[in-house]
Amino acid sequence: xxxxxxxxxxxxxxxxxxxxxPIATVTKVKxxxxxxxxxxxxxxxxxxxxxSRYFRMSSEQTMKVAEDLYQNGFISYPRTxxxxxxxxxxxxxxxxxxxxxxxxxxxxxxxxxxxxxxWRNPSGGGHDDKAxxxxxxxxxxxxxxxxxxxxxxVYELVVRHFLxxxxxxxxxxxxxxxxxxxxxxxxxxxxxxxxxNYLDVYRFESWGGxxxxxxxxxxxxxxxxxxxxxxxxxxxxxxxxxxLLGCMDKAGIGTDATMHDHIxxxxxxxxxxxxxxxxxxxxxxxxxxxxxxxxxxxxxxxPYLRAMMECDMxxxxxxxxxxxxxxxxxxQQMKACFSDARTNKGKLLEAMAxxxxxxxxxxxxxxxAVGDVVRRCGLCLESDMVLRQKPDGNFMVGCLGxxxxxxxxxxxxxxxxxxVTENTCTSCSPGPVFKIQFKFxxxxxxxxxxxxxxxxxxGCDDILRQLVEICGTGSRNNSNTSxxxxxxxxxxxxxQRGNSRAQSSCAYCRQTGHLSNDCPSQASRGRTARAQxxxxxxxxxxxxxxxxxxxxxxxxTANNRGRKFFSCQSQECNFFVWEDNLNGGRAERANTSAxxxxxxxx
Numbered sequence: 001x002x003x004x005x006x007x008x009x010x011x012x013x014x015x016x017x018x019x020x021x022p023i024a025t026v027t028k029v030k031x032x033x034x035x036x037x038x039x040x041x042x043x044x045x046x047x048x049x050x051x052s053r054y055f056r057m058s059s060e061q062t063m064k065v066a067e068d069l070y071q072n073g074f075i076s077y078p079r080t081x082x083x084x085x086x087x088x089x090x091x092x093x094x095x096x097x098x099x100x101x102x103x104x105x106x107x108x109x110x111x112x113x114x115x116x117x118x119w120r121n122p123s124g125g126g127h128d129d130k131a132x133x134x135x136x137x138x139x140x141x142x143x144x145x146x147x148x149x150x151x152x153x154v155y156e157l158v159v160r161h162f163l164x165x166x167x168x169x170x171x172x173x174x175x176x177x178x179x180x181x182x183x184x185x186x187x188x189x190x191x192x193x194x195x196x197n198y199l200d201v202y203r204f205e206s207w208g209g210x211x212x213x214x215x216x217x218x219x220x221x222x223x224x225x226x227x228x229x230x231x232x233x234x235x236x237x238x239x240x241x242x243x244l245l246g247c248m249d250k251a252g253i254g255t256d257a258t259m260h261d262h263i264x265x266x267x268x269x270x271x272x273x274x275x276x277x278x279x280x281x282x283x284x285x286x287x288x289x290x291x292x293x294x295x296x297x298x299x300x301x302x303p304y305l306r307a308m309m310e311c312d313m314x315x316x317x318x319x320x321x322x323x324x325x326x327x328x329x330x331x332q333q334m335k336a337c338f339s340d341a342r343t344n345k346g347k348l349l350e351a352m353a354x355x356x357x358x359x360x361x362x363x364x365x366x367x368x369a370v371g372d373v374v375r376r377c378g379l380c381l382e383s384d385m386v387l388r389q390k391p392d393g394n395f396m397v398g399c400l401g402x403x404x405x406x407x408x409x410x411x412x413x414x415x416x417x418x419x420v421t422e423n424t425c426t427s428c429s430p431g432p433v434f435k436i437q438f439k440f441x442x443x444x445x446x447x448x449x450x451x452x453x454x455x456x457x458x459g460c461d462d463i464l465r466q467l468v469e470i471c472g473t474g475s476r477n478n479s480n481t482s483x484x485x486x487x488x489x490x491x492x493x494x495x496q497r498g499n500s501r502a503q504s505s506c507a508y509c510r511q512t513g514h515l516s517n518d519c520p521s522q523a524s525r526g527r528t529a530r531a532q533x534x535x536x537x538x539x540x541x542x543x544x545x546x547x548x549x550x551x552x553x554x555x556x557t558a559n560n561r562g563r564k565f566f567s568c569q570s571q572e573c574n575f576f577v578w579e580d581n582l583n584g585g586r587a588e589r590a591n592t593s594a595x596x597x598x599x600x601x602x
Contacts (some may be wrong), residue, residue, distance in 0.1 A: 001178075001185045004231075014184055015228040021182040022226060026219045028178040034191065035169040036207045038198040038496050041134030042161045043083040044256035045249050049242040050161070054204045055153045056278050059260035060239060065154045066135075074139050075158050079257040082125025091122075091132065091166055097140045098159060107201045108163060118197060122165040122402075123435035160202055164533035167198035170207055181223070188212055238279035252307035261318060284355040291355075292348035298337060303334070373459060374420055375433040380405035387420055387436060396471070397436075397457050409457045410473035412464070414444035421454065428458025438464075443567070444471055470565075552579065571599045 005011040008012075019312045039046070047066065048059040057065075066078035085091065087350040137159045143152055154539040171194045178187045191209030193199075199207060244263065248254055254262045266272050271286035282290075290301045299305060309330060315321040341348070373384040374397050383401030390396065395418045397409040411418065417439040424432040438453045445451075445467060550566040564579040 001187060011228060015226070017182045018184060018226055022222055024179040024181045024186075024221055024223055025220075026217055027185070028176070029215055029217050030176040032174055032176075033099060034174045035122070036174045036199070038084045038120075038164045038167055038169060038174070038202065039161060041085055041122055042136070042158065043081055043125070043127065043134060044079050045081075045245055045259065046083070047078065047135055047157070048260060049245050050157060050204070051154060052241040052278050055150070056264075056276070057150060057153070058274075058278065059151060059245060060264050062154065063260050065148075065150045067400075069151065069155055069158075074137065074141055074155060074436060076136050076138050077132045078135055081129040081256050082132060082134050082193045083127045085122055085134060094136060094138075095163065095166065098163065100140065100474065101142055104160060104163060104201055108394055111163065111167060117519070118168055120166060120168045140145045144449040144558075159202070160204070164198040164202035167201065168195075170197050171195040172207065174209075175212060177212065183225075197210050236371045238275075238281050241274070241278040241280070246279060248303075251303035252310050253303050254310065257294065262590065278310040288351045288355040289348075292351035295347040295351060296341060296344050298341075300337065310376050328586060348391075353391070356563075373434070374436065375428075377401060377407050378430060379407035385409070385417060386562050389418075396473075408466070411457070412439075412440070412445075412467040413473055414440045414467065423454065424457055425456040427460040428456060440467070446470060446567075514547050 002014075005014070017238055044063075051057040051062040051354060053173050057387055063078065066075065067077045070078050093107050095111055099105050099112070101108070111118050135158055137155070141155065143518045147155075172191050173194055174189065176187060176189050178185060180186075189209065190212035192211060192404065193208060195202050199205060241263070245259055248262070253259070266286075267274060269285075270283055272280045273281050273290065274280050293300050312321060312326040312329075316326055333442060360567050373386055375385050377383050377385050377399040380399060380401050383399050383405060385397050385399050385407065388396050388398050392538055393413040394413055395415050399405045399407040399413065401407075415438055417437075419437050420434050421437050423435040425435060432457060435454050435456050440449070440451050449463065449467065453463060455461045457464070459465075552564055554564050565579050566579060
């Protein structure tokens with residue numbers, strides 16, 4: 001079976017073949033039993049996720065209501081990581097208390113009837129905090145008069161979830177049929193529910209499928225319809241609160257008792273907003289902070305550092321680490337980040353300027369359109385995208401519909417000049433897409449690339465994409481800029497760059513001097529030795545062409561962030577090589593570096 005076809009001509013050809021010979025022959029019939037298992041016992045994170053998914057309640061409101069129900073004795077302690085009941089727990093007594101409920105009382109009676117065969121000891125989810133059992137009802141209630149709608153919802157969820165987890169799984173019969181039409185294979189799947197079991201009480205979930213007729217192997221028939229359907233890819237939806245809680249749990253951010261506080265803090269600080277469907281989207285402030293931290297070389301916006309802190313705090317609670325040791329390590333990391341952030345605050349201001357309208361500034365400080373229209377915006381389909389130059393001298397192609405449309409194409413940071421031409425690209429759509437004449441700074445691109453390049457921003461230009469990978473986008477390295485002002489960068493400028501980088505810390509080993517992308521503990525022994533040489537400022541190797549000392553630079557892109565490469569400091573030399581490709585001749589380079597440093601020391 002071909003699946004989806006992305007060639008329209010090919011699809012039409014196959015469709016016409018099937019129309020001409022429409023007789024279908026059954027080549028395979030497979031029938032099998034399918035089970036849909038009930039959920040595991042309820043933990044705090046699952047309570048928050050399911051309340052958000054079923055009732056669109058925020059995690060903060062869910063915990064507030066659950067805490068009130070617990071204080072009044074209706075449910076067990078709502079802050080627990082445990083999702084497995086102890087074998088000593090009297091589950092049948094808990095079910096018996098619910099027999100008098102006007103809605104699910106009849107199901108509770110069936111559950112306790114041995115003749116029904118509905119009872120099933122709940123399966124565990126593998127988590128036990130050794131402190132509290134899973135969340136379950138502790139007192140019967142048909143609904144208190146003072147309860148709000150949210151109280152009714154949370155109590156109902158807890159009771160129905162508990163009854164479901166001690167019930168048998170739903171049983172269904174699935175049929176898969178494969179047919180042949182004009183030599184092409186097609187398949188169809190149908191499902192029929194034989195026994196709903198736990199689905200009778202757990203109304204929040206459903207299970208089913210299309211019903212197909214009964215077929216036998218070798219049977220021939222004429223399909224009632226044959227259609228050629230078109231479709232388009234769609235972007236993923238915004239992140240829901242339930243999905244966000246799942247991502248936080250997977251990344252190790254927060255605990256069952258603090259996750260909702262972390263989310264509330266993001267909303268209170270206006271880093272993100274949440275719509276009526278409990279889906280999140282970043283604000284300009286949030287996006288600017290992420291871009292600013294990224295330009296500084298920090299990973300504060302990634303989950304690694306927070307997850308490591310949570311892991312250390314858990315280690316303190318179980319006695320494998322000392323509190324003073326963990327506290328001192330965290331303070332040193334944050335102090336280094338804070339000191340370096342004050343030095344590089346200009347990068348954060350640049351990020352803020354990109355995402356916020358600067359109507360109170362003079363026109364000289366705005367981004368300037370330096371050419372004609374490049375193309376129609378493919379995101380909003382309403383405005384044009386034009387070439388712009390930012391105040392820091394870097395180039396971008398942005399939508400004129402900003403801030404309603406934030407579509408932007410970031411260009412390599414090595415571009416010194418750019419202008420839109422009359423030439424159009426024949427590959428990219430929607431057209432026309434006008435090509436841009438680029439001029440690059442020779443010292444900032446590899447020697448095998450030309451300084452002049454006529455390129456397309458529509459996605460077909462491999463050269464432009466490679467230069468973005470190597471050179472990055474946005475602001476250039478400050479040390480590189482100062483080096484150009486003085487002429488040729490010296491060894492001292494390279495050492496200063498290493499010292500500035502040394503103030504950043506790795507999220508994996510928690511040491512300064514590198515980021516997690518090139519962590520020595522994650523790399524081979526040889527790469528570890530080279531990283532130590534960089535930290536000591538001895539990062540130069542002799543140029544293979546002219547013999548002059550090379551400068552160690554760092555790529556600033558998502559795919560190559562932290563990856564180092566050597567380039568000759570001489571303007572007449574085009575030598576360039578990735579550091580991790582220097583496998584041969586390592587001993588010779590080490591001896592050369594040692595002799596050079598010895599000479600400097602003398």
